[in-house]
Amino acid sequence: MLKIGVIGCGAIGKEHIRRLMHLIPEAQVVACADYFYEAAQKTAELYGITHVFKTGEELIDCPEVEAIVITSSDASHAQYVLPAVKAGKQVFCEKPLAQSAADCEEIIREEVKHGQRLVQVGFMRRYDPGYAEMKRIIDSGELGEPLMIHACHRNVSQGEGFQTEMGITNVAIHELDICRWLLNDEYKNAQVLKVKQSALSNKGYDNPQIVLLETMNGSRIDVEVQVADGYGYDIQCQVVCEKGTLNLPDPASVVKRSCASSSFPIMTDWAQRFISAYDIELKDWVLNVLNGAPKGPSAWDGYAACVAADVLNQSRGTEQFLPVSMMDKPELYK
Ligand code: NAP
Numbered sequence: 402m403l404k405i406g407v408i409g410c411g412a413i414g415k416e417h418i419r420r421l422m423h424l425i426p427e428a429q430v431v432a433c434a435d436y437f438y439e440a441a442q443k444t445a446e447l448y449g450i451t452h453v454f455k456t457g458e459e460l461i462d463c464p465e466v467e468a469i470v471i472t473s474s475d476a477s478h479a480q481y482v483l484p485a486v487k488a489g490k491q492v493f494c495e496k497p498l499a500q501s502a503a504d505c506e507e508i509i510r511e512e513v514k515h516g517q518r519l520v521q522v523g524f525m526r527r528y529d530p531g532y533a534e535m536k537r538i539i540d541s542g543e544l545g546e547p548l549m550i551h552a553c554h555r556n557v558s559q560g561e562g563f564q565t566e567m568g569i570t571n572v573a574i575h576e577l578d579i580c581r582w583l584l585n586d587e588y589k590n591a592q593v594l595k596v597k598q599s600a601l602s603n604k605g606y607d608n609p610q611i612v613l614l615e616t617m618n619g620s621r622i623d624v625e626v627q628v629a630d631g632y633g634y635d636i637q638c639q640v641v642c643e644k645g646t647l648n649l650p651d652p653a654s655v656v657k658r659s660c661a662s663s664s665f666p667i668m669t670d671w672a673q674r675f676i677s678a679y680d681i682e683l684k685d686w687v688l689n690v691l692n693g694a695p696k697g698p699s700a701w702d703g704y705a706a707c708v709a710a711d712v713l714n715q716s717r718g719t720e721q722f723l724p725v726s727m728m729d730k731p732e733l734y735k
Contacts, residue, residue: 403687406432406466408457408481409473410444413495416672417470420683422448428687434460435473457481461488468690471495475571479504482700486511486519491690493683495523497574498703502711505704506728512700513731521686521695522703524578528685529678531650535640536583538647545643547584552576553625555635557669558601565607565717568626569593569710573612576624576638577706578698583640586616587705590722593713601629612713615722633667634674701734 407418410433421428432452435441445453454460457477461469461484468491471481479499485492486508498520499505512519526532539547554572569577581587594611602608612624638649652674654665668674682697689696708727716723 403428403691404431404465404467405429405470405687406434406452406460406463406468407470407472408434408460409471409477409495410435410437410440411472411474412672414470414472415444416679417472417683418444418448418450420680421470421687424680425684425687427691428683432460432463432466458484461485461490466490468492475567476500479508482508482520483511486515489515489519491519491521491695493521493523493686493695494703496578496703497570497707497710498522498700499707500570502704502708505700505707509700509704509728509731513733516733518694518699518733520700520703522578522698522700523682524575524582524698524702524706525675525678525682526575526579527582527678527698528681529675532579532583532638535638535647535649539583539640539642540585544645544647547620547640547642549620549641550580550583550622550624550638551641552580552622552638553627553635555625555627555630555633557631557634558629559604559606563604563606563628565610566714568607568610568628569612569713570707572628573610573624573626573713574706574710576612576622576626577709578702579638580614580622580624581616581705582698582702583638584616584618584620586618586620587727588614588709588712588725589617590615591709591712591725592716592719592722594720595717599627599629601631604629607717613722614709634670635667636674699734701730704728 433441434454438455441453469485471494592613595607608629609627614622640647656665712723712725
């Protein structure tokens with residue numbers, strides 16, 4: 402049994418606690434924390450969680466907590482991953498690992514010092530059956546070399562406080578991970594472009610933006626990032642290979658044929674769209690941690706995505722590709 406503490410009892414924190422408590426018999430949430438203490442208390446009552454804290458630091462120090470799940474806001478992730486690693490505790494951190502590559506480097510240095518993997522990043526798309534099958538086919542070589550990826554990430558809307566840069570660090574960070582994973586490649590150059598703006602983008606942030614990437618092996622990637630499309634949570638990905646193309650399937654749903662048209666529903670939020678991916682991801686993390694170490698996306702993967710995100714945000718307005726440069730990869734991640 403893995404005794405877990407969860408920092409952040411908001412939307413995904415509560416979802417992950419439900420998963421850990423109801424779907425994974427090998428896991429038990431023994432502590433939770435949230436700045437908004439009432440949220441932590443209510444969650445604890447709902448799931449019979451023993452220890453309730455206001456800060457993540459108190460939760461990390463709790464002797465009964467063996468492993469930590471971080472589901473607080475983006476800006477707080479590094480502040481909790483670092484002390485958790487210093488304490489030698491296993492950490493599952495929702496994406497992004499940090500707000501900058503520099504913060505990820507500090508985490509990597511600490512993990513390397515520990516000499517064993519302690520961190521997994523919540524890049525759950527790697528566990529999505531659609532992406533996993535695309536990866537299997539690419540790796541089999543059956544379609545030859547992958548040449549290009551055309552992808553798009555569309556959200557219905559954003560809450561107060563959303564900023565242009567978050568279109569990269571909070572939203573497109575998923576594509577920055579999944580594309581390098583699908584291609585088994587690293588980024589060479591990156592550029593973000595502001596294109597013709599949607600009438601739905603009147604809240605002070607760019608919408609849409611287009612992310613352009615070149616990889617070390619010469620593949621090209623374009624990602625349309627719309628953070629307010631007004632119609633659905635729509636994730637698309639097409640990999641163009643030498644001998645064929647691969648398209649990410651939409652989630653299975655009934656196709657309705659009526660009134661001279663054929664249609665199927667498009668989901669509106671991440672929680673439903675990737676529900677099976679989150680289930681598989683957390684189960685995989687718990688079982689591997691119980692067996693010694695996590696095997697999913699590492700601190701290095703979190704770092705690689707943040708390096709590209711930093712470069713993309715630096716490139717905004719320059720109309721230029723900027724080089725993506727990474728630290729040497731420590732043995733731990735090879
Ligand atoms: P949310 O509903 O706003 O929940 C975040 C919770 O964390 C809030 O209750 C917030 O309290 C609390 N919090 C903020 N800073 C804190 C701190 N320093 N210490 C303790 N608690 C703190 O957000 P969410 O949608 O659940 O997202 C949480 C994280 O998961 C984000 O990093 C997000 O990017 C990530 N996420 C990932 C996916 C995915 O697809 N993998 C999907 C959704 C979210 P206050 O309200 O008082 O600030």
